Structures are given as structure tokens and as C-alpha cells.
Amino acid sequence: MTSDKIKQKAQTLFTSHGYDAASLALIANEVGIKKQSIYTHFKSKEELFLQIFTESVEHELSFVKSYLERNKSLSLHDILNMFLNEYLNRYEKNANTRFFLKTSFFPPFRLEKNVKLGSEKFVNELELIILSLFQYHSTVLNSDISPETASLAYLTMLDGLFVELLYGIPERLTKRKTESWNVYWQGISMNKGELR
Structure with missing residues (x-):
């Protein structure tokens, strides 16, 4: 078509x-x-762009949901760690992810408001999806860490890795991902000695 x-x-x-x-x-x-x-x-280039962006938001949410469905039998540690790896690798392999992230971080000036609305939709739905994952696996968490705290900290780490992905170099991204993941897991996990 x-x-x-x-x-x-x-x-x-x-x-x-x-x-x-x-x-x-x-x-x-x-x-x-x-x-x-x-x-x-x-009707216009603007309409074309916004339609593509709106669809890209749905594609990214679909990826998140399908990833979690495919991996629901794994441990929380593996689901979260593999998700970081898969999403960061997806940027290189998937045109939709590249477009979505670049547009979300660098929106066209005239369309910034519309892009922010779409990005906000993605972030809000992602927060709910990740929160429900932590609620389901809450017994793994350190007793001082609520599912909400764990999910917000995880998403903040993911945002930081997206920034490094867009602005940095691959070697630094890999190092930051590994080190931040290890510190994160030690902070939220019931078993403090388990780096895995």
C-alpha cells in the first residue's frame, strides 16, 4: 500500500x-x-510525521508487552537485566525504536507539544507495566524497597542509558549499563550477596 x-x-x-x-x-x-x-x-508533512510518531509509540509499547509476556516465567533479575540489554540492542536493529527515541529526545520545535504528549503516553504506560511487574515479584525486594520505588529507580536507570545511547559511545554505554545494573540490583534485592 x-x-x-x-x-x-x-x-x-x-x-x-x-x-x-x-x-x-x-x-x-x-x-x-x-x-x-x-x-x-x-494533508501535510506535519500530519505524516505525527502519524508515524503516534504509531511508533504503539509499536514500542507493544514491544514492551510482548517482551514481558515471552519472559514471564523468568526470575525478576533476569527479566529486568535482559530487558535493558534487549532494548538497548533494539536501537541498532529496529528502525521504529531509533525514530521513537530520537524524536522523543529531539522533537521538531514546531511539533514539540505533540511529541511530548506521545512520549508522556509511552512513559505513563511503561511505568504502569513495570510497576505491576514489581508488585508481582515483590517478595524478591528488600523490605525497605517498595515496588513503586524499585520501578521508578529502574526506569530512571533506563532513561539514563537511553541518554548515553544517543549521546555517548558504545563502550561507555556497556560499562555504565553493567555497573549501574549491579548497584541497582544490590540495592533492591533481598539477597544482598547476589550480583548474578
Whole structure:
């Protein structure tokens, strides 16, 4: 379908060139159609971009839910640690994740309000999903740590790793992920001696 092809090519160009530099003419050229043909499917570049971003939020939430469903039989330690690894690796392998993270952290100035609403939706739903995971595995937690505290600290660590992913270098990201994970797990876990 032409609209899907437009969105796919536009997403790639928005990610690599940014919103302003990815013109409709460039997108049309990549799709192999005339610029005017894009208007058959989308009223404007803004509408195209926001539709792609809205769908990217849903794709990322779907990834989180499916990851947890696939791994629900694992220990809390393994679910959380593997999630960090999988999400950070996903940035390199998945065009949607690259677009979503870059757009969330570097929104186009004119569309910043709309992007923040979508990012906020993602963050709110992710918080609820991770909180419910900690509530389910609450017996693993140190008695001084509530499921809410553990989930917020985990998501703060994930946010910090996303910043390093976008701004830093791979070696530093790996080191920060390993060290912050070890300190985090020691802080929340009932078994203080278990680094795993």
C-alpha cells in the first residue's frame, strides 16, 4: 500500500535527516512517486510525521508487552537485566525504536507539544507495566524497597542509558549499563550477596 510505503521511507528519512531536512520532495523521490501524490494520503508533512510518531509509540509499547509476556516465567533479575540489554540492542536493529527515541529526545520545535504528549503516553504506560511487574515479584525486594520505588529507580536507570545511547559511545554505554545494573540490583534485592 502506498501510504505504508510513504510512512516507512519517511520514518527513515526523518530519523537520519531530521524533520526539517526530510522534505516531502525527498520522501516522494525515495518512494518513487511525485511529491503531489503524497497529498492523496496525508494533508501535510506535519500530519505524516505525527502519524508515524503516534504509531511508533504503539509499536514500542507493544514491544514492551510482548517482551514481558515471552519472559514471564523468568526470575525478576533476569527479566529486568535482559530487558535493558534487549532494548538497548533494539536501537541498532529496529528502525521504529531509533525514530521513537530520537524524536522523543529531539522533537521538531514546531511539533514539540505533540511529541511530548506521545512520549508522556509511552512513559505513563511503561511505568504502569513495570510497576505491576514489581508488585508481582515483590517478595524478591528488600523490605525497605517498595515496588513503586524499585520501578521508578529502574526506569530512571533506563532513561539514563537511553541518554548515553544517543549521546555517548558504545563502550561507555556497556560499562555504565553493567555497573549501574549491579548497584541497582544490590540495592533492591533481598539477597544482598547476589550480583548474578
